Amino acid sequence: MxxxxxxxxxxxxxxxxxxxxxxxxxxxxxxxxxxxxxxxxxxxxxxxxxxxxxxxxxxxxxxxxxxxxxxxxxxxxxxxxxxxxxxxxxxxxxxxxxxxxxxxxxxxxxxxxxxxxxxxxxxxxxxxxxxxxxxxxxxxxxxxxxxxxxxxxxxxxxxxxxxxxxxxxxxxxxxxxxxxxxxxxxxxxxxxxxxxxxxxxxxxxxxxxxxxxxxxxxxxxxxxxxxxxxxxxxxxxxxxxxxxxxxxxxxxxxxxxxxxxxxxxxxxxxxxxxxxLNEPCVYEDVSWIKPVKYIGVWWEMITGKSSWAYTNLPSVKLGETDYSTVEPNDNHAANTAHVKEYIDFAARHGFDQVLVEGWNIGWEDWFGKSKDYVFDFLTPYPDFDVVELREYAKSKDVKLMMHHETSSSVRNYERHMDEAYQFMVDNNYNSVKSGYVGDIIPRGEYHYGQWMVNHYLYALKKAADYKIMINAHEAVRPTGVARTYPNLIGNESARGTEYEAFGGSNPDHTTILPFTRLIGGPMDYTPGIFEPDVSKYNPNNNSHVNTTIARQLALYVTMYSPLQMAADLPETYNKHLEAFQFIKDVPVDWDDTKVLEAEPGDFITYARKEKGTGNWFVGRTNDEEVRVSEISFDFLEPGKKYVATIYGDQKNAHYKTNPKAYEIRKYLVTSKSDLKQRCAPGGGYAISLLEVKDKSETKGLKKL
Structure with a gap:
């Protein structure tokens, strides 16, 4: 009216x-x-x-x-x-x-x-x-x-x-x-x-x-x-x-x-x-837009264990540097054999995609150089076989995720964009992580100005022409635009997990982000770090991830995104397969969401219902204080039983001194059940609530 x-x-x-x-x-x-x-x-x-x-x-x-x-x-x-x-x-x-x-x-x-x-x-x-x-x-x-x-x-x-x-x-x-x-x-x-x-x-x-x-x-x-x-x-x-x-x-x-x-x-x-307040979806066909759970050749470079660059040359130029005649360094991560290891791990544990950074020529001298013509987004290093990896990933029913670091040379990215997206289509990539590190070229423009806002939307629309999903890092913060253009399945646009390898973030960081950055849309926060001591990967990096393992699991529920990464290294996950099970189980798309407890800067407890099932997942992220979470399971369907697997902090857990101290407990719960759970400093907990389909699933379980 x-x-x-x-x-x-x-x-x-x-x-x-x-x-x-x-x-x-x-x-x-x-x-x-x-x-x-x-x-x-x-x-x-x-x-x-x-x-x-x-x-x-x-x-x-x-x-x-x-x-x-x-x-x-x-x-x-x-x-x-x-x-x-x-x-x-x-x-x-x-x-x-x-x-x-x-x-x-x-x-x-x-x-x-x-x-x-x-x-x-x-x-x-x-x-x-x-x-x-x-x-x-x-x-x-x-x-x-x-x-x-x-x-x-x-x-x-x-x-x-x-x-x-x-x-x-x-x-x-x-x-x-x-x-x-x-x-x-x-x-x-x-x-x-x-x-x-x-x-x-x-x-x-x-x-x-x-x-x-x-x-x-x-x-x-x-x-x-x-x-x-x-x-x-x-x-x-x-x-x-x-x-x-x-x-x-x-x-x-x-x-x-x-x-x-x-x-x-x-x-x-x-x-x-x-x-x-955003316009409805502009695409008639959205069948190609799908939530993604992925792993990637990324954290080992962020920690300094490995390198994005193929060589140690102080200067390279596209079209002039002959990489076939150059001696490679000994820690370039994006090589064919190593990427196959990630593909094998993804296939073994049911992940959709594998992100590979540092696969393309030009990484040696781009950072902070204000170079216009840096990457062509097409030409791989000699040790990265595009065709072999494409076919190997297909054989394992896994896709590779493209990476486009633009170095903020926006004109250069736009001049290559059609060819780059077509290259993705030809090689079975359907999603790309784009980056805009450094000062914008044209010089004088800013990441959050009108000129760049127009560019981000141009890239999004152009990607849709090729049925490609975008996860843009260093881009302008989201403002709900993903309703209109749902191939924007992720953004960074905030201090993410990578900063944990650059000195750490405050323990209360993830108790604030859902109240701030996530109001506009999902974040590719890249959780799942199981080895908080970064020096174990790089002896020259003494950074510490300010979290317990239990909270890292909780972030898959509290930091909503249709794009979720298991960010740590496969060899680390292999040491904690019981805890890793939660990352395997937790979905990335939901039918319902409840907030059970919340106070910005202190704690947040979410419960989310998996899309198309009766299963629920709970996550609690905690600040630097010891707290007791008290929740009811009254969001569950009355009359049904669920197997609750609780991944919590041990009594002596602490984000600084004992971050790996977690325990896993199983109970039989209903909508009448309640839980009191201690949360360590920088800790939290995660719970999977799987609907009971057969009585044999409840054997030996105590009621909560």
């Missing part, structure tokens, strides 16, 4: 969520558009301004009058191609306000959608004579907070999100920024109080608030800059090489700005606002 008010005498409008819990107020106050949001009479966003600064044109900040108000409601459900649940309800009330700037006659609309778990709003610029081509130099959208909230944040940066999270009051961000900005291959912090979305906060009254954006298409990535005197966030867009933020041509819309709020932390994790 749509109700249109053609004549607007008042300069204000209101909207409530379908369940009446959220209340949105909009007003044009002295020519300035403002909004505010409450949840059950508790302020979420205080009165906040809307608008833009433009280049060489009158700003879109004030001088407005409200000329039209449209209200409507929507309530339909849809099924994702892959996801955390089988079906998603898209239920909201909508308020669309049309504003006219009296001095210029220009029209700007703001569309608000109020869900039962929060708000999404965007700007819209209809076709008009007075505003066609324009350049945004600053978006002035505000989010005024009602107090000095506790925030879980990373520094605002145009090029990276690969930071550990800091937990502090909003007023403390400025004083902590210097220590929060740690080194990265490409980074551009922009403010002493700038932070990135998705930003998670908690008020003193126990209200959880999350700020993010949805449907980032043909626009610049939004950060938040804090006025820490007034506790007001203002949107801060990533500029281009000449300092402009966004180039617009009407008719156009901006991405949605999102505010998710609840008194229950788990509701933030279960919100589907980000996906619902």
């Amino acid at each position: 749509v109700i249109s008010f053609m004549a607007v005498w008042a300069q204000a409008a209101e909207l409530k969520s379908p369940d009446g819990s959220f209340h949105l107020s909009f007003e044009v106050k002295d020519g300035v558009p403002v909004y505010k949001l409450d949840l059950n009479d508790q302020p979420v966003v205080l009165e906040s301004r809307l608008g833009f600064e433009l280049k060489d044109a009158e700003n879109l900040l004030d001088g407005f009058k409200l000329t039209k108000v449209d209200e409507s409601s929507y309530d339909q459900s849809w099924e994702p191609v892959w996801g955390e649940v089988k079906e998603i309800r898209n239920h909201y009330n909508e308020l669309a306000v049309t504003l006219e700037q009296e001095k210029t006659g220009r029209i700007m609309m703001v569309r608000f959608r109020l869900f039962n778990d929060g708000l999404g709003f965007r700007y819209e610029f209809p076709q008009q004579d007075n505003l066609t081509y324009f350049v945004i130099t600053d978006e002035k959208t505000q989010f005024a907070m009602a107090g000095d909230h506790t925030a879980y944040w990373i520094p605002g940066d145009y090029d990276t999100q690969e930071y550990d999270y800091t937990t502090s009051k909003l007023s403390e961000i400025r004083g902590l920024m210097d220590q929060a900005v740690t080194p990265n291959a490409s980074q551009t912090p922009f403010s002493d109080t700038g932070v990135q979305t998705a930003l998670m906060m908690k008020t003193d009254e126990g209200l959880y608030i999350n700020l993010h954006e949805a449907a980032l298409i043909e626009y610049s990535c939004m950060h938040l800059d804090l006025d820490d005197k007034n506790m007001v966030f203002e949107s801060h867009l990533t500029p281009d090489a000449v300092g402009n933020m966004v180039y617009m041509q009407a008719p156009r819309t901006t991405p949605w700005r999102t505010v998710i709020a609840s008194k229950n932390a788990g509701d933030i994790l279960l919100s589907h606002i980000t996906l619902n």
Whole structure:
């Protein structure tokens, strides 16, 4: 139902969520558009301004009058191609306000959608004579907070999100920024109080608030800059090489700005606002898009045990360096014999694919060199036989996963893209891990600017032409775009497991990421590290993975992704096959998801139901404190029995001193069962709950 008010005498409008819990107020106050949001009479966003600064044109900040108000409601459900649940309800009330700037006659609309778990709003610029081509130099959208909230944040940066999270009051961000900005291959912090979305906060009254954006298409990535005197966030867009933020041509819309709020932390994790604000899937045929569980020739290079490069040459050039005449080094991992070992392991344990990095020429001198013509994504090193490995993988019913490190030479990647994707099709690759390490070429552009956002989407659409799935690393953080383009089966865009080999991440890192980075979409976090002492692989690397083995198993449930890697080495898994069984069993696609316990920075416990079965899996990730998890199995189907295999920390387990101390216990459980489980510092637990099909499966099992 749509109700249109053609004549607007008042300069204000209101909207409530379908369940009446959220209340949105909009007003044009002295020519300035403002909004505010409450949840059950508790302020979420205080009165906040809307608008833009433009280049060489009158700003879109004030001088407005409200000329039209449209209200409507929507309530339909849809099924994702892959996801955390089988079906998603898209239920909201909508308020669309049309504003006219009296001095210029220009029209700007703001569309608000109020869900039962929060708000999404965007700007819209209809076709008009007075505003066609324009350049945004600053978006002035505000989010005024009602107090000095506790925030879980990373520094605002145009090029990276690969930071550990800091937990502090909003007023403390400025004083902590210097220590929060740690080194990265490409980074551009922009403010002493700038932070990135998705930003998670908690008020003193126990209200959880999350700020993010949805449907980032043909626009610049939004950060938040804090006025820490007034506790007001203002949107801060990533500029281009000449300092402009966004180039617009009407008719156009901006991405949605999102505010998710609840008194229950788990509701933030279960919100589907980000996906619902994206357009439906554009592909008629999605049969080629499938969740993937994989292993890879990767961790041994990250730890320094092996090398991506075939030689030790200080300089190479494509088309000029004759690799057949060069003496290879002795630790190049992507060689035919070694990759076959990974293929054998994948086939033996039921993995879909094997990722191979460092297979193609050019790895010797690309890092930090700002070279334009680095890789051709086609030519293998002499010790990597493409055809032999293709046929060997086929014989084992395993696929190889392609790797395209672009070195952030984006023009070079685009010039080779069609040939590279066709090469993948010809050699039985259907997914690619792409990387954008280093400063962007063309020089001066940033990873999160409009130019690069357009490139990431171009690569995604081009891959679909070849029925290829993409897992993009160092790309812009996801904003639910995978609903529209579900061949985007993974992103990095945060500090992943690789940093555990570069000095480690804070133990609470994985208790925060689901509240922040994962709000926009799944992450290729690459869990499954069973050897926390990195020096066992590389004596020159004294890094330590800050986790217990039990928590590494839990991450397959708590860090949702349709793309999951068992990241450690096969020889290490062979030493812990009982624990490895959980990685083999856990699925990567789900029919249902429950949050059993959650507190950002402390712990998260998820339960997920396997797609198409009655089996459930539980995962708990814990911070640096000893905690006791108490859960009920009331999510199980009443009247049915399940074999629960619990992979937990031993009493003396500790992420630093005793990370490998785990125990495995089996019980018979029903929907009436309960569990108390001790979680070690940096630990957690994982549980497989397999539906009993035969009485013989319960023999000797005690009831929990």
